[in-house]
Amino acid sequence: MPPVIKTNAAGRRLSDRLARKSARIGIIGLGYVGLPLATEFAKAGFRVTGFEIDAKRTARLNAGVSYIQDVPTREVRDLVRAGRLRATLDFTELARMDVVDICVPTPLRKTKDPDVSFIVAAVEQIALRLKRGQLVVLESTTYPGTTDELVRPMLEKRGFEVGKDFFLAFSPERVDPGNPMYHTRNIPKVVGGVTPACTLAASQLYGAVMERVVPVSSTQVAEMVKLLENTFRSVNIGLVNELAMMCDKMGIDVWEVIDAAATKPFGFMPFYPGPGLGGHCIPIDPFYLSWKARQSGFEARFIELAGVVNAGMPEHVAKIVTEALNAAKKPMKGSRVLILGVAYKADIDDVRESPSLDLIEILERDGARVEFADPYVPSIRHRGHIKKSRPLSAATLRAADCVVIATAHKTFDYKLIARHARTIVDSRNAMKGRRTRGVYKI
Ligand SMILES: NC(=O)c1ccc[n+]([C@@H]2O[C@H](COP(=O)([O-])OP(=O)(O)OC[C@H]3O[C@@H](n4cnc5c(N)ncnc54)[C@H](O)[C@@H]3O)[C@@H](O)[C@H]2O)c1
Numbered sequence: 001m002p003p004v005i006k007t008n009a010a011g012r013r014l015s016d017r018l019a020r021k022s023a024r025i026g027i028i029g030l031g032y033v034g035l036p037l038a039t040e041f042a043k044a045g046f047r048v049t050g051f052e053i054d055a056k057r058t059a060r061l062n063a064g065v066s067y068i069q070d071v072p073t074r075e076v077r078d079l080v081r082a083g084r085l086r087a088t089l090d091f092t093e094l095a096r097m098d099v100v101d102i103c104v105p106t107p108l109r110k111t112k113d114p115d116v117s118f119i120v121a122a123v124e125q126i127a128l129r130l131k132r133g134q135l136v137v138l139e140s141t142t143y144p145g146t147t148d149e150l151v152r153p154m155l156e157k158r159g160f161e162v163g164k165d166f167f168l169a170f171s172p173e174r175v176d177p178g179n180p181m182y183h184t185r186n187i188p189k190v191v192g193g194v195t196p197a198c199t200l201a202a203s204q205l206y207g208a209v210m211e212r213v214v215p216v217s218s219t220q221v222a223e224m225v226k227l228l229e230n231t232f233r234s235v236n237i238g239l240v241n242e243l244a245m246m247c248d249k250m251g252i253d254v255w256e257v258i259d260a261a262a263t264k265p266f267g268f269m270p271f272y273p274g275p276g277l278g279g280h281c282i283p284i285d286p287f288y289l290s291w292k293a294r295q296s297g298f299e300a301r302f303i304e305l306a307g308v309v310n311a312g313m314p315e316h317v318a319k320i321v322t323e324a325l326n327a328a329k330k331p332m333k334g335s336r337v338l339i340l341g342v343a344y345k346a347d348i349d350d351v352r353e354s355p356s357l358d359l360i361e362i363l364e365r366d367g368a369r370v371e372f373a374d375p376y377v378p379s380i381r382h383r384g385h386i387k388k389s390r391p392l393s394a395a396t397l398r399a400a401d402c403v404v405i406a407t408a409h410k411t412f413d414y415k416l417i418a419r420h421a422r423t424i425v426d427s428r429n430a431m432k433g434r435r436t437r438g439v440y441k442i
Contacts, residue, residue, distance in 0.1 A: 005199060006220055007197040007201070008197070009202070010132055010133035010165065010166075011133070011167065011197050011201060014098060014099075014133050014134075014135060014167070014201055015200075015201065015204055017098055018098075018201075018204050018205055018208060019087065019204075021044065021046050021208070021413065023042050023044045023046060023049075023095055023099055023205075024046070024047050024049065024098050024099070025047070025048045025049070025095035025097065025098070025099045025101065025205075026037075026048075026050075026051055026093070026094055026095050026099065026100045026101065026188050026306035027041075027048060027049070027050050027100075027101045027103055027124070027231065028050075028051045028100065028101070028102045028103060028104060028122045028125070028126075029051075029052070029103040029104035029105070029118075029140075030050040030052050030054075030057055030058075030069070030103070030279070031105070032068055032175065032350070033103045033105065033139060033140075033173045033175055034101075034103035035050070035061075035066070035067075035068045035071050036070055036071055036175055036183065036184045037103060037139070037173070037184055038050050038085060038102065039076065039079060039085065040073055040184045040185055040209045040210075040335075041054070041073055041208075041209055042079040042084040042085040043075070043079065043209075043242065043377065044209045045084070047083070047084055047085060048079075048086075049086055049087070049088060049093060049097065050085070050086070050087035050088070050287055050309050051087075051088060051089075051091055051094065051125070051353075052087055052088070052089060052092070052283050053089065055089060055147070057087065058087040058088065058089055058163040061076060061085070061086070061087040062080065063078070063080075064076055064077030064080040064081065064085055064250055065077070069177065069178070069348060069349050069376075070175075070177055070178065070183065075195065085291040086096060086212050087106045088123050090128075090130075091125040092129065093128055094125060094128075094129045095129040095131060097134065098133070098135065099133060099134070099135045099136075099137070099205055099424035100126050100134065100135070100136050100137070101137045101139055102122045102123070102126075102136070102137065102138045102139060102140055103139045103140060104118035104119060104121070104122050104137075104140050104142070105118050105175065105280065106118065106119065106140045106141050106142050106284070106288070106289075108279075108284050108287055108288075112287045112291070113287075113291055114142065114143055114287070114291055114292075114426050115223065116142060116146065116150065118140070118143065119138065119140055119146065119150070119151070120150070121152075121316070122143065122215060123136075123150075123151050123301040124154065124284060126134065126155065127154050127157060127158065130155055130158055130160060130166055131166075131234050131306065132165050132166065132389065133156065133165075133166065133167075134166045134167070135166070135168075135198075135201045135202060135205060136151070136155065136166065136169075136171070136430075137166070137168075137169045137170070137171050137202050137205070138151055138168075138169075138170045138171075138219075138405025139170075139171055139172065139411070140173075141172060141173070141174045141226050141227070141230070141284075141288065141377060142222045142223060142288055142293035143210075143223065143227070143289060143291060144220040144223040144227070144289075144292055145220060145223070145292065145397075146170075146223060147168060147169070147170040147194065147219035147223065148194060148218075148219050150218065151168065152194060154169055155168065156158055162186055162194045162195060162198065163193075163194060163195030163196075163197045163198055163216040164197075167193065167194075167195075167197060167198040167201040167202070167217065167348075168193065168194045168198050168219075169192060169193040169194065169198045169201070169202035169222070169260045170191075170192050170200060170219040170222040170223050171189055171191045171192070171202060171206065171222060172190055172222060172223070172225055172226030172229075172308065173185065173226075173234065174187045174188075174189075174190075174229070175228070177348050178345065178346065178347040179336065182211070184209075185209065185210055185211060186210075186211050187210075188210070188211070188212040188213070189206040189210045189212065189213050189214065190214045190215075190216055190253060191206060191213055191214065191216065191222060191228075192215070192216040192217065192218050192219045192221050192222030192223070193201050193218075193219065193222070194218075194219055194429025198367065199216075201217050202210040202407075203215050215396045219285055223288075224421075226285070227285055227288060227289040227332075228346075230281050230282050230285040230286060230300075230421060231285070231286040231289060231303055233271075233282050233305075234282050234283070234285075234286045234303070234306045234307070234310065235286075235302050235303070236269070236276065236280070237271050237272075237273075237274070237277065237306070237308050237310060238306030238307070238309040239271070239306070240254075240258065240271040240272060240273050241273045241309050241310055241312075241313055241378065242272070242309050243257075244273035244316075244404070244442050245316055246438065248316075248320075249312070249314055253441065254273060254441075254442075255272075255432065255441060256430045258270050258271075259271060263268070272428075272429070273313075273427075273442055274313065274333050274355070274427055274428060274442075275292070275313050275314055275317045275355040275406050275427045275442070276310055276313035276317075276358060276359075276360055277310045277313075277349060277353070277355065278343075278344020278350075278351075278352065278353045278354040278355050278356075279344045279345065279353055279354075280350075280352050280353065281295050283307075283310070283353045284353070286300075286306070286307065287303070287307065287318050288415065289303060290303040290304060295321075310354060313442075314316075314355050314358035314361075314362055315357045315362060315426065317359055317404065317427050317440065317442060318359060318362040318363055318366065320440050321337060321368075321402055321425050321426050322362060322366070322403060322430070323440065324402055324423045324424075324440045325398050325401060325402055325423070325427035328401065328402075328422070328423055328438075330348055330359075330401050331367075332363070332366045332367055333366070333367030333368070333370050334367060335367075335368050335369070335401040335402060336369050336370075336371070336399060336400045336401050336402075337363050337367070337368045337369070337370045337371075337400060337402045337404060338370075338371050338372065338373060338390070338396065338397065338399075338400035338402070338403045338404070339356055339359060339360060339371070339372040339373070339404050339406050340372070340373055340374070340392070340403060340404065340405045340406060340407070340409075340412060340417070341356060341372075341373075341374050341405065341406045341408065341409055341412075342354055342356040342357065342360075342372050342374045342377050342389075342406065342407065343356075343374060343376050343377055343407050343409070344356075344407070346352050346378060346407055346410060346428075347406060347409055347410055347411070349376035349377055351377055351380060354407075356372070356406040356407060357380065357382070358385075359404070359406060360372065360382060361382075361420050364395040365437075371387075371388065371390050371396075371400075372387065372389060373389055373390045373391065373392045373396065374389050374393070374407070374409070374413050375389075375409060375412075377389055392412060392413060392416065392417075393416075394416060394419070394420045397417060397420035397421045398420050398421075398422065400421065400422070401422065401423065402422070402423045402424075402425060403421040403422075403423065403424050403425070404424075404425045404427065404432070405417070405424065405425070405427060405428050405430045406427055406428075407428070408430040412430075414430060414431070414434055415434070417431075418431060418434040418435040421438075422438065423438045423440070424438060424439045424440065425440045425442075426440065426441050426442070427442045429441060
């Protein structure tokens, strides 16, 4: 029997409104995380308001247009027309919300320290209008202690008591953009409240739209769960990247090693090398944890080491490009290099922290003339200029002295690449079974 959690009249009122789907839900920050979440609540029958600082995003959403690849425009249009989803720049409307979910960015400063200024800005807006019975949930990835030590005091300033007058929880977002199997609804949702009543309220909220809710004992545990997950990925990718560089020196095919090791039915999980880490999560989140650990006098060595190894991968790929060009009796200086894929991972359009951008920088630094082809990214801003994606054609491939497969989008025509590229540096093993001559793997 689970323990019976006592809540008060405010909690019961919120619970009732959540059960009847009459609770009004506000989502602060409608990006890769906030928009899918907002549409999920709206599809379940709630009335959802998105609070944004980006006027373009607000206008597009209210016109029924999606700007996030995983959210179909058809879905947004239907929900906007049905009056269940809208966006606003007017934060005074927060006062009308029963629930406020915070999905703002959590980047790093240049010093690799956490930048929680977006969270602070969002919470300031909520604190100005906090009302009795409101549930506030932080979803942005952050260091353990943020909800309890930073957000809670800001909200309690008005004299309200957490767990009684309002409810506060942390629930990490685990969305995996571009993943056709797992999306907001069927990824289990970890929830940790400041008090048991807070956990109860947040669990009921997510239980209304998600297939499985996993309550934990505190906000700190919930915050740490997300950081463990992403640190696990960063460290394992770092390990396999180091192994790839080691195998390169020893003349062993790391890809064959991993594939064979992956036949072990227990105790092994395959990770694959690549040109480096990208996106708003894996390259960033572990440093939130190491920063917090340092505050407690603890040095998180695995995190730092994985960070160094992973950050060195674009240089490693550039070294292979030099070797590949050398084999074709060409200097890097003046050679034409075509990068395939600038999104940070396959089948998505996100270039944040993408290692392809570092690779372009390094190759140009060394004198190469670099172009790119990416069906998801029409252009990038590079050194203050716009670089446009090239169409992937036989002529484009033949014109390049070296083609680098940086992101293995499924939509690339690999047969065409195998047939027409003169020299290929394959950082994703995408040429496996297609071509070996003139192919240099990492
Ligand atoms: N992208 C992912 O795959 C992913 C996965 C899991 C967790 N996360 C975490 O979720 C959080 C959000 O990431 P994202 O990828 O959705 O970011 P994003 O940049 O795609 O979206 C954030 C949105 O918040 C808006 N915003 C910024 N400050 C605001 C403010 N004060 N008020 C209102 N709106 C504001 C921005 O205009 C933007 O539209 C981050 O903490 C991230 O680490 C991201």
